[in-house]
Amino acid sequence: MANTAALTKEQIARISRKESRKIIEPMKAQLVLLRKTVATLKNERAQFRREVATVSKGTVRSATPQLRSEVDVAEAGTTTRRYRFTAASFRKLRERLELTRPEMATLLGSSKQAVYMWETEGSQPREVFVAKIAIVKGLTKQSARQLLEAHPDGQP
Structure with missing residues (x-):
């Protein structure tokens, strides 16, 4: 069984x-x-x-309105968005826009020496300038030239 x-x-x-x-x-x-x-x-x-x-x-983004509104927010110290800054990308940006260091300085409202120092990793830009650089990243060569032509005296 x-x-x-x-x-x-x-x-x-x-x-x-x-x-x-x-x-x-x-x-x-x-x-x-x-x-x-x-x-x-x-x-x-x-x-x-x-x-x-x-x-x-x-x-293509409209450069002039963005420059004024976002930079004003950055200067007021109320920026909430962080932008990544590297010296190499900053230099590539300047070369992509075919700008000289003095022209980039005019566009950002900084000195030529500051642009040189940022590119060679001698110093880091303040938050206000990092925000301006982020805005400039959205520009085309033509719009960057138009902004420079709007300020022929070298003042931003």
């Missing part, structure tokens, strides 16, 4: 494993397909983000 009970128990276990495999195998295949779909969607999302970043960098 013990053998019959053991054999019956083994048969029930074998049949239950077989039946559960029939149910689980299609689910595994669906899971693989869903994971591939999720990976594809993540890649598409990353691609869209890159495209949005590229498009937003290429947009």
